[in-house]
Amino acid sequence: MLAAVAIGTLVAVARTAQGPAVEQATIQNPGYRLRSIWFRGLAVVAVIGFLLSLPAFPYYTRSQLASSQHYPVTALQFAFAMPAVLPIDTPIVLDVTATDVNHGVGIYDPDGRIVAQVQAMPGYTNSLSLMLKKPGQYVVLCLEYCGIAHHLMRAGFEVR
Amino acid sequence: MSNTTAQFVRTAYRDSASDQTAKRIMWLYIGSGLTLVGVMVVVGLGMRMAQGGMHTFQPGLFYSLMTLHGSAMMVGMALCGMGLLWYLFTQEGPLNPTTAIVACALILVGAVLVAISALVGGFGAAWTFLYPLPFVGTYWPSWATGVFLAGIACVVLGWTIWCLQMLGGVLTRYGGLRGAFAWDLVWSPKKFAATGQKPPPPQAFAVLVSAVDGLLAGSAGMLVGVALFARWLNPALPLDPLWVKNLTYIFGHTLANLTIYMPLAAVYVALPRYTHHRHWHTSAVLAVAWWATLAFVAIAYFHHLYMDFAQPRAVQYIGEAASYLAAFPPAVVTVFGGALLVYRSGFRWTLGSMFLYVGMIGWVVGGIGALLDVTVAFNIYFHNTLWVVAHFHTYLLEGALLFVLGWVFYCLEERSGATSSRAVRTLVSLGVFGGGAWLLLGWYLAGAQGVPRRYALQPAPGMEIGWWASLGGIILVVGLIMCGIEAIRLARRPAHREVSAA
Numbered sequence: 001m002l003a004a005v006a007i008g009t010l011v012a013v014a015r016t017a018q019g020p021a022v023e024q025a026t027i028q029n030p031g032y033r034l035r036s037i038w039f040r041g042l043a044v045v046a047v048i049g050f051l052l053s054l055p056a057f058p059y060y061t062r063s064q065l066a067s068s069q070h071y072p073v074t075a076l077q078f079a080f081a082m083p084a085v086l087p088i089d090t091p092i093v094l095d096v097t098a099t100d101v102n103h104g105v106g107i108y109d110p111d112g113r114i115v116a117q118v119q120a121m122p123g124y125t126n127s128l129s130l131m132l133k134k135p136g137q138y139v140v141l142c143l144e145y146c147g148i149a150h151h152l153m154r155a156g157f158e159v160r
Numbered sequence: 161m162s163n164t165t166a167q168f169v170r171t172a173y174r175d176s177a178s179d180q181t182a183k184r185i186m187w188l189y190i191g192s193g194l195t196l197v198g199v200m201v202v203v204g205l206g207m208r209m210a211q212g213g214m215h216t217f218q219p220g221l222f223y224s225l226m227t228l229h230g231s232a233m234m235v236g237m238a239l240c241g242m243g244l245l246w247y248l249f250t251q252e253g254p255l256n257p258t259t260a261i262v263a264c265a266l267i268l269v270g271a272v273l274v275a276i277s278a279l280v281g282g283f284g285a286a287w288t289f290l291y292p293l294p295f296v297g298t299y300w301p302s303w304a305t306g307v308f309l310a311g312i313a314c315v316v317l318g319w320t321i322w323c324l325q326m327l328g329g330v331l332t333r334y335g336g337l338r339g340a341f342a343w344d345l346v347w348s349p350k351k352f353a354a355t356g357q358k359p360p361p362p363q364a365f366a367v368l369v370s371a372v373d374g375l376l377a378g379s380a381g382m383l384v385g386v387a388l389f390a391r392w393l394n395p396a397l398p399l400d401p402l403w404v405k406n407l408t409y410i411f412g413h414t415l416a417n418l419t420i421y422m423p424l425a426a427v428y429v430a431l432p433r434y435t436h437h438r439h440w441h442t443s444a445v446l447a448v449a450w451w452a453t454l455a456f457v458a459i460a461y462f463h464h465l466y467m468d469f470a471q472p473r474a475v476q477y478i479g480e481a482a483s484y485l486a487a488f489p490p491a492v493v494t495v496f497g498g499a500l501l502v503y504r505s506g507f508r509w510t511l512g513s514m515f516l517y518v519g520m521i522g523w524v525v526g527g528i529g530a531l532l533d534v535t536v537a538f539n540i541y542f543h544n545t546l547w548v549v550a551h552f553h554t555y556l557l558e559g560a561l562l563f564v565l566g567w568v569f570y571c572l573e574e575r576s577g578a579t580s581s582r583a584v585r586t587l588v589s590l591g592v593f594g595g596g597a598w599l600l601l602g603w604y605l606a607g608a609q610g611v612p613r614r615y616a617l618q619p620a621p622g623m624e625i626g627w628w629a630s631l632g633g634i635i636l637v638v639g640l641i642m643c644g645i646e647a648i649r650l651a652r653r654p655a656h657r658e659v660s661a662a
């Protein structure tokens with residue numbers, strides 16, 4: 001939708017360009033005034049957007065994660081070692097790592113929508129905090145290119 | 161038709177011997193760059209058609225082609241921007257042609273090595289060659305990894321030579337960093353005006369920022385290349401995967417970004433020449449915008465590591481903030497300035513001017529797609545899905561590439577004094593913009609539904625969308641072929657000269 005507005009504006013400007021020409025000096029000052037309004041407006045939107053996005057950052061400290069139940073997830077070419085069942089409506093943490101190369105853990109709910117993802121990197125543990133709200137069969141796909149069978153690398157677990 | 165071209169022939173035609181050499185070097189870069197891009201468009205379409213189920217690639221071949229497509233596209237687009245900036249700078253100050261030829265030759269040798277590695281050796285670790293992937297669980301022989309790394313080293317070396325040459329040229333011509341950055345214009349404008357000096361033209365900022373950020377990217381690339389090369393020679397060498405990943409993306413992200421910023425210079429120079437006596441000059445705002453670009457392009461790469469929770473937390477916040485801030489210079493200065501320049505300007509629509517203008521639209525649309533992706537809250541859903549593929553193809557295909565094509569047609573139109581007919585313009589628009597938008601839409605739609613990127617075979621609804629998107633891709637290729645034919649037609653016309661007006 002934003003894209004449509006942007007395209008529309010630029011196309012509208014383009015359409016004025018074929019009429020009679022106006023001297024650059026005539027449009028320069030109103031143009032610069034408009035630019036400073038545009039700049040300020042954009043700055044306000046950017047600051048608000050940034051602040052609104054902060055609570056959604058998925059990074060937690062060890063102590064914040066301490067109260068949740070932890071489950072290990074290990075990615076390797078081309079499979080995931082992880083629990084077959086995870087509890088519903090419970091704060092859980094997946095401790096994700098990899099043994100060979102970089103992989104990604106992309107979690108898709110029973111409707112096929114991504115609900116969370118995290119990278120799996122050898123030598124590091126990425127702790128993904130989750131609350132799974134829909135019961136049923138979830139799918140895990142690898143979301144970091146990892147070799148010839150990358151597209152076949154998947155797992156599943158049940159939430160109940 | 162003839163009177164519409166007279167004005168820019170008069171303002172721009174130059175014919176000295178050194179200008180002829182500079183032009184030849186520009187065409188060496190842009191010609192080889194566009195050749196690479198053209199071949200890779202076809203390879204890309206072949207991959208998309210395979211994803212759409214129109215034919216089959218074995219996964220090994222698919223991923224080798226994917227690696228080649230990514231690497232060669234980066235190289236091809238970079239070459240176009242490099243040639244363009246190199247030529248534009250020779251209008252300002254001298255540059256040694258031999259150095260430029262050496263840099264270009266090194267990069268082309270690198271491209272050949274990458275092609276050998278991927279096509280003969282079957283190397284397929286993606287153009288990001290994310291450690292430890294090039295070494296562990298591979299389906300290609302070890303020599304292919306070595307040749308690929310050697311190829312990347314040649315590219316980085318050629319790139320670094322070019323950056324050094326451009327930086328040297330800019331610093332010499334405009335009086336050091338202070339002059340090149342237009343420091344005095346920004347901080348003491350009255351004093352600066354009193355000296356009677358002129359600030360560098362807008363395109364000089366593109367040169368400066370590309371060279372400085374390019375050296376940063378090149379150094380990171382060299383460092384990671386050497387580390388991986390050492391690991392290739394001695395498999396027992398331990399490397400930290402997170403450290404390598406950071407370096408890889410400083411290199412990859414910055415270089416990819418610069419390939420978009422470099423051809424912007426074509427907009428600064430050529431767009432005004434299609435207007436009625438309008439000019440794009442350097443203001444303090446423009447200078448500050450490029451300072452911001454210099455800083456934010458260099459640190460925005462952190463957004464590639466949002467999903468690495470082991471990364472220090474602070475840089476995740478910096479990554480989002482820098483990515484937002486990087487959007488300001490294009491939105492407030494360049495695209496806004498471009499629109500203002502065109503607004504009621506008596507603009508002449510030719511193939512060249514159309515490409516330049518639509519390139520700005522593509523840049524904005526790709527930028528909006530990127531802004532969603534660099535917001536951590538959305539990155540959780542978009543990271544490594546086809547959404548990412550959608551936004552950078554928008555940037556590159558309907559932004560950077562159009563700027564380059566705009567420049568090419570501007571040069572051809574200027575030289576021949578002829579433009580393309582309305583029918584050709586309409587057909588090219590339908591093919592390049594229509595087919596392109598159709599192709600891109602497929603990635604946006606699939607990405608919004610979480611279809612992963614870099615999949616030889618995609619889960620539903622990837623294949624159905626891929627099939628439809630391929631049709632757009634075919635139309636796009638037809639449009640690009642028409643462009644090529646039209647370019648040859650214009651190039652074969654005799655050079656046009658307005659002696660009396662010069």
Ligand SMILES: [Cu+2]
Nearest residue numbers: 103142146153
């Ligand atoms: Cu994997």
